Amino acid sequence: MPGHFDSSFHPRSSRQPRLPRSHLTAAATAAICCAAAALLVIVSAAHAADTMASAARYYMPDAAAAKIVTVVNGGATAAVGIVVLTDAVAVKETGPKPTIEHFGEVYAFSPNFIAVHRDEPTRITLWNLQPDDEHDFMLEDPTLKKRPGRALMHLRLAPLSKTSYVYTFHREGLFDFRCAVHQPEMNGQILVLPPR
Numbered sequence: 001m002p003g004h005f006d007s008s009f010h011p012r013s014s015r016q017p018r019l020p021r022s023h024l025t026a027a028a029t030a031a032i033c034c035a036a037a038a039l040l041v042i043v044s045a046a047h048a049a050d051t052m053a054s055a056a057r058y059y060m061p062d063a064a065a066a067k068i069v070t071v072v073n074g075g076a077t078a079a080v081g082i083v084v085l086t087d088a089v090a091v092k093e094t095g096p097k098p099t100i101e102h103f104g105e106v107y108a109f110s111p112n113f114i115a116v117h118r119d120e121p122t123r124i125t126l127w128n129l130q131p132d133d134e135h136d137f138m139l140e141d142p143t144l145k146k147r148p149g150r151a152l153m154h155l156r157l158a159p160l161s162k163t164s165y166v167y168t169f170h171r172e173g174l175f176d177f178r179c180a181v182h183q184p185e186m187n188g189q190i191l192v193l194p195p196r
């Protein structure tokens with residue numbers, strides 16, 4: 001038959017060991033099915049874990065944290081507004097290449113030091129300027145020893161997005177904030193001053 005190719009007549013086929021084809025096919029099919037089922041279980045488990053992790057990962061102040069800072073969204077009015085940018089200090093797209101090779105990509109909050117007044121609602125808007133990098137905003141508890149391992153709040157800053165909330169600090173003092181994705185370099189501080 002023109003165009004038909006039968007491997008049994010191919011000279012190289014004769015050198016290959018003869019295996020019982022039907023057994024091989026059944027075994028291979030079973031192996032593939034098992035592998036696929038196992039993969040499905042792994043993927044499902046990973047997805048469930050990922051969903052739980054992302055739900056647990058980002059959070060607003062809980063009741064205890066709200067005694068230190070309250071955070072509200074939407075149409076809340078604020079007399080003061082502050083914009084904080086995510087600054088690409090050294091990234092793969094623009095270099096410098098030796099810096100990237102030595103440190104990896106480096107980011108910073110800009111400004112990384114801001115001052116607010118206690119009990120004065122202040123809108124803080126975080127701009128993620130990067131199209132391909134996720135950042136986050138973790139506001140640390142100055143009394144961290146009482147709440148080990150947990151920040152006051154943790155926000156996701158999606159690529160090319162503005163994340164805006166009105167913050168009212170009820171305690172004076174110095175609050176650290178950081179991006180958990182880019183440590184140890186991407187940090188800042190909020191100084192809460194006495195009321196005006």
Ligand SMILES: [Cu+2]
Pocket residue numbers: 107134135136179180181182186
């Ligand atoms: Cu970051």
